[in-house]
Amino acid sequence: MYAIMGITGQVGSATARHLLDNGQRVRAIVRDKAKAATWAARGAEIAVADWSDAHALAAAFSDVDGVFAMLPANFAPSPDFAEPRALVQTLIAALRQAQPPKVVALSSIGAQHDRDLGLITQLHLLESALDTLPLPRAHVRAAWFMENIRWDVALAQHQGRLVSHLQPLDRAIPMVSTDDIGRTIASTLVETWFGRRVIELEGPRRYSPLDMAQALAAVLEHDVETATVPREQWAARFEDEGMPADRTGPRIAMLDGFNSGWIGFENGTTEHVRGRIPLGYVVDELVSAGLDVLESAA
Numbered sequence: 001m002y003a004i005m006g007i008t009g010q011v012g013s014a015t016a017r018h019l020l021d022n023g024q025r026v027r028a029i030v031r032d033k034a035k036a037a038t039w040a041a042r043g044a045e046i047a048v049a050d051w052s053d054a055h056a057l058a059a060a061f062s063d064v065d066g067v068f069a070m071l072p073a074n075f076a077p078s079p080d081f082a083e084p085r086a087l088v089q090t091l092i093a094a095l096r097q098a099q100p101p102k103v104v105a106l107s108s109i110g111a112q113h114d115r116d117l118g119l120i121t122q123l124h125l126l127e128s129a130l131d132t133l134p135l136p137r138a139h140v141r142a143a144w145f146m147e148n149i150r151w152d153v154a155l156a157q158h159q160g161r162l163v164s165h166l167q168p169l170d171r172a173i174p175m176v177s178t179d180d181i182g183r184t185i186a187s188t189l190v191e192t193w194f195g196r197r198v199i200e201l202e203g204p205r206r207y208s209p210l211d212m213a214q215a216l217a218a219v220l221e222h223d224v225e226t227a228t229v230p231r232e233q234w235a236a237r238f239e240d241e242g243m244p245a246d247r248t249g250p251r252i253a254m255l256d257g258f259n260s261g262w263i264g265f266e267n268g269t270t271e272h273v274r275g276r277i278p279l280g281y282v283v284d285e286l287v288s289a290g291l292d293v294l295e296s297a298a
Helices: 010-021 033-041 054-061 082-098 118-130 146-159 178-189 209-220 231-240 249-260 279-297
Strands: 002-004 026-030 045-048 066-069 103-108 137-142 161-164 196-202 225-228 271-274
Touching: 002 010, 010 026, 010 178, 026 033, 026 054, 033 045, 045 054, 054 082, 066 082, 066 178, 082 118, 103 118, 103 178, 118 137, 118 249, 137 178, 146 161, 146 209, 146 279, 161 209, 178 196, 209 225, 209 279, 231 249
Parallel strands: 002 026, 002 066, 026 045, 066 103, 103 137, 137 196, 161 225, 196 271
Antiparallel strands: none
C-alpha cells in the first residue's frame, strides 16, 4: 500500500490513478473525508490528516510500502517562507516517526539551487529537509506544468491572444503534463533503491510561448497572437489578481529565473525522464473541459 498526499490535486490524483490502474493499493490522505468519496469508491483506504498535524500524518504514513510527499501550492508565501518552512518541519517529523520504507517527493526543476528561485525555494527547502532522513528518497524535479496554460485559454478563446510572462517568446523551456508526473511518481514508488535519487522530468519536447499559442490556435481553430507582459508591470498585475503587495516578489523571482535560464535542470544528474504527453493534448483536454462546463450550465 502507498500513502498519497495531495490526492485531491492534479499530481496526487494522477499518482493514485496510475497506482490503482496497475493493481497497487492506495491510502488517500485527505483533510476532509467528504472529498475522498471517489477514491473510496475505487477501493482506496482513507486517512484523514491535516498537513500541519505531525501525529496524524505519521499515522497515515505508517504500515505502508512507500509515501508520496509534497507541499501544498502556495503562490504568495511570506517573504521569509515561514508557512512552507513550518509544513516541511511537520512533514519531516511525521516521516521520522513513521519510518516508511521509502519516500518519493514532488520537487521542481531548479531546486538544486539555494538562491534566486522565488517560489521554487519551497521545494529546495523540502529537498534539503528530506535529505536529513535515513530513508531511501527520490526527488522528482518536474518541469513547468503544461496545465499552467489553463490560465491562457479564456483570453485565447475569446480574444485570440496569449499574453506571456515567459520571454522571449521564441525561447523554449522544459514543460511536462501532470499525468506524466503522476505516472513517473507511481512507477518510482514501486521500485527498490537505497539512498538519494534525483529524477528530472520533462515532456517529449520543449515549448516556447509561441508554441503555446500555436497549440491553442490548433485546438480553438482560429489564430492566437502572442505578446509579452512588460516586467515593470508584473507586480501591479499580480496585485490586481489579488496577491498582497508584499508577496509578489517570489513569483517575480521565479519568472526571472526561468527567463534567464537560471532555473533549469542540474548538469550531471543521472536520471532524466521524458514523458509521453505533448502540449497539444493537454490544451485539447483543457478546452474540452471548459466547453463541457459551459454546456452543462446552459
